Amino acid sequence: MTVFVIRRLMQAFFVVFLMSVIVFFGVNIVGDPVYMFVSPDADQADIEAAIRRLGLDRPIWEQYFLFLKGAAQGNLGDSFVFGEPALKLILHHMPATLELAFSALFLSIVIGIPLGLFSGLYPDNPVSKGVMAGSILGFSLPTFWVGLMLILLFAVELGWLPSTGRGDTASIFGIQTSLATWDGIRHIFLPALNLSLLKISLAIRLTRAGVREAMGQDYVKYARAKGVSTSRIIFVHVMKNIMIPVVTVMGLEFGSLIGFSVVTETIFAWPGMGKLLIDAILQLDRPVVVAYLMIMVLFFVLINLVVDILYSILDPRVRLQDQGA
Amino acid sequence: MTAVLEVSGLKTHFFTHAGVVKAVDGVDFSVNKGEVMGLVGESGSGKSITGFSIIGLIDQPGRIVEGAIRFNGDDIAGAPEETLKSIRGNRISMIFQDPMMTLNPVLRIDTQMMEAILAHEAMPKRQAWERCRDALGLVGIPSPEERLRAYPHQLSGGMRQRVSIAIAFLNKPDLIIADEPTTALDVTIQAQIIYEAQKLTKQTGTAMIWITHDLAVVAGLADRISVMYAGKIVEQGETDDVIDRPLHPYTVGLLGSVPTANNRGERLFQIEGMTPNMLALPKGCAFSPRCGFASEACQVPPPVEQVASRELRCYHPQSQVAAE
Ligand SMILES: Nc1ncnc2c1ncn2[C@@H]1O[C@H](COP(=O)(O)OP(=O)(O)OP(=O)(O)O)[C@@H](O)[C@H]1O
Ligand code: SF4
Ligand SMILES: [Mg+2]
Numbered sequence: 001m002t003v004f005v006i007r008r009l010m011q012a013f014f015v016v017f018l019m020s021v022i023v024f025f026g027v028n029i030v031g032d033p034v035y036m037f038v039s040p041d042a043d044q045a046d047i048e049a050a051i052r053r054l055g056l057d058r059p060i061w062e063q064y065f066l067f068l069k070g071a072a073q074g075n076l077g078d079s080f081v082f083g084e085p086a087l088k089l090i091l092h093h094m095p096a097t098l099e100l101a102f103s104a105l106f107l108s109i110v111i112g113i114p115l116g117l118f119s120g121l122y123p124d125n126p127v128s129k130g131v132m133a134g135s136i137l138g139f140s141l142p143t144f145w146v147g148l149m150l151i152l153l154f155a156v157e158l159g160w161l162p163s164t165g166r167g168d169t170a171s172i173f174g175i176q177t178s179l180a181t182w183d184g185i186r187h188i189f190l191p192a193l194n195l196s197l198l199k200i201s202l203a204i205r206l207t208r209a210g211v212r213e214a215m216g217q218d219y220v221k222y223a224r225a226k227g228v229s230t231s232r233i234i235f236v237h238v239m240k241n242i243m244i245p246v247v248t249v250m251g252l253e254f255g256s257l258i259g260f261s262v263v264t265e266t267i268f269a270w271p272g273m274g275k276l277l278i279d280a281i282l283q284l285d286r287p288v289v290v291a292y293l294m295i296m297v298l299f300f301v302l303i304n305l306v307v308d309i310l311y312s313i314l315d316p317r318v319r320l321q322d323q324g325a
Numbered sequence: 326m327t328a329v330l331e332v333s334g335l336k337t338h339f340f341t342h343a344g345v346v347k348a349v350d351g352v353d354f355s356v357n358k359g360e361v362m363g364l365v366g367e368s369g370s371g372k373s374i375t376g377f378s379i380i381g382l383i384d385q386p387g388r389i390v391e392g393a394i395r396f397n398g399d400d401i402a403g404a405p406e407e408t409l410k411s412i413r414g415n416r417i418s419m420i421f422q423d424p425m426m427t428l429n430p431v432l433r434i435d436t437q438m439m440e441a442i443l444a445h446e447a448m449p450k451r452q453a454w455e456r457c458r459d460a461l462g463l464v465g466i467p468s469p470e471e472r473l474r475a476y477p478h479q480l481s482g483g484m485r486q487r488v489s490i491a492i493a494f495l496n497k498p499d500l501i502i503a504d505e506p507t508t509a510l511d512v513t514i515q516a517q518i519i520y521e522a523q524k525l526t527k528q529t530g531t532a533m534i535w536i537t538h539d540l541a542v543v544a545g546l547a548d549r550i551s552v553m554y555a556g557k558i559v560e561q562g563e564t565d566d567v568i569d570r571p572l573h574p575y576t577v578g579l580l581g582s583v584p585t586a587n588n589r590g591e592r593l594f595q596i597e598g599m600t601p602n603m604l605a606l607p608k609g610c611a612f613s614p615r616c617g618f619a620s621e622a623c624q625v626p627p628p629v630e631q632v633a634s635r636e637l638r639c640y641h642p643q644s645q646v647a648a649e
Contacts, residue, residue: 317431
């Protein structure tokens with residue numbers, strides 16, 4: 001196990017390094033940020049001063065080297081716009097995104113798994129057929145469109161829920177979160193639901209497919225032949241088996257929840273990292289874009305690692321140290 | 326002798342889109358206390374479905390359409406699910422073919438053994454656990470405590486099948502249905518497993534139905550043999566009689582395909598033709614297209630006849646000696 005974790009961390013380090021190259025050089029190709037930060041009537045001297053101030057006068061490989069040097073010390077550069085460290089900005093916006101992503105994950109699990117279980121056990125039931133049709137919609141409707149429809153219905157027409165911002169926050173374990181206040185929960189519900197729709201559909205499909213497959217397995221028939229009760233067969237024999245793929249996939253999807261939150265945050269004006277990123281892209285605030293992407297890479301690598309470990313706990317057949325590099 | 330199980334006129338059919346599959350089509354047999362009956366036949370002949378019918382585990386689109394299954398005197402064919410559940414794994418237990426597939430891969434052996442006890446009897450977990458440990462000891466598993474903590478994949482195939490046998494005997498059932506329990510194992514292990522099963526049936530007086538497609542396996546194990554073909558039992562009798570003087574052409578064929586000391590080096594006989602298509606069985610005797618002795622008479626389904634001490638479905642019994 002320890003060997004496995006160390007090896008994975010080394011791989012992760014390599015991946016992060018590689019991504020830093022791609023991200024840094026990629027971002028430097030698009031647009032020239034200088035013109036965003038000097039007034040339109042600035043003369044050549046002003047422009048050159050700005051270029052020097054932003055460090056853009058140096059050759060790109062040197063910029064990259066300086067970036068790496070800073071990154072090694074936990075400094076991903078200063079935002080062109082705010083003049084503050086990019087990392088600090090991102091960390092400041094991270095809790096809002098994380099709580100949104102976690103809420104969405106929570107919704108997709110508590111809604112998706114029971115629905116998938118039901119439709120897997122009773123595939124011919126009309127409810128199951130409705131659920132399956134709904135999951136197809138969940139997969140195919142674009143997130144931003146569904147978001148707008150949710151706002152239109154629940155916020156504008158019915159006036160039940162607010163549609164923008166984070167609402168009141170309070171602190172749980174020292175973290176400021178909307179989930180700690182009723183107003184906050186009212187605010188997070190629509191964006192979380194919007195973000196989770198795709199994952200609910202995914203959870204439904206995964207669970208249903210898993211249940212249908214497991215119910216046909218010999219071990220289920222054998223358990224029945226032992227006289228084991230139906231509920232025990234479903235919740236112990238079947239669930240324990242299907243939780244393996246479901247947890248793995250849902251866990252891996254957590255990264256993409258954070259990624260997709262860019263769209264949802266924009267629609268619901270949710271003050272998270274995604275909104276910060278969109279603003280940074282529009283303003284060509286390179287350090288923030290680079291820092292965001294680097295943090296996302298770290299996230300994905302970390303999530304993969306956690307999922308692998310979880311997987312090995314759930315599935316006794318998996319021995320982490322046995323897996324090759 | 327008292328019959329533990331009496332099956333009469335059992336018909337289990339599957340109503341598929343392509344048509345009705347008469348997987349079991351009029352089967353009669355009985356098993357006495359402490360007796361081992363070998364149920365032999367080719368793949369698809371309806372052996373497993375016969376077994377599953379007995380414990381009431383026939384799923385859609387199949388169902389028992391006719392017949393009685395008297396277990397300890399009560400007809401349990403079509404009994405309420407609650408009744409059947411209390412019998413399954415308790416009074417009648419089953420051993421499946423592939424121990425790789427039948428033990429749940431993500432549950433520990435102790436979990437899977439103890440649930441077989443706790444499903445039928447309320448008792449402290451500790452007590453159930455001890456019973457499991459002792460049961461594993463009985464089937465010759467070394468250091469049972471350790472094995473109980475293991476997951477199925479940590480045991481060898483033979484070990485897993487011993488676990489299944491231990492589970493089958495856990496609640497001291499009256500009848501065990503063993504559905505090809507050794508087919509997936511290699512020959513030495515197969516012999517050991519048969520030995521353990523035989524020993525335990527002798528000790529406990531449990532009756533057993535041993536399902537197999539291999540006559541050689543049941544020759545040394547079963548008291549009686551029933552040969553099944555296309556959903557019907559075509560020949561049934563004492564093991565020695567059936568082996569020494571097979572009457573039904575199909576049994577003769579099955580015996581010819583078993584390697585013995587006498588036919589060593591010779592080419593093994595193989596029954597000609599294909600296993601029948603259960604959706605389009607030939608009219609009359611289902612074996613007639615493959616039978617070398619078929620005659621005009623065989624166009625009408627042969628009824629069960631008592632020949633000597635045997636039950637037979639054939640117009641032209643083979644061994645002259647027994648036919649007299
Ligand atoms: N669910 C089902 N739907 C339709 N037909 C079925 C179903 N289950 C079994 N059958 C048919 O019933 C017949 C008997 O099957 P069964 O499993 O009893 O055969 P078997 O004698 O046990 O063969 P094997 O040696 O391969 O295990 C087969 O022809 C099979 O096609
Ligand atoms: S009844 Fe006729 S066809 Fe059928 S096994 Fe006997 S001889 Fe062959
Ligand atoms: Mg079978």
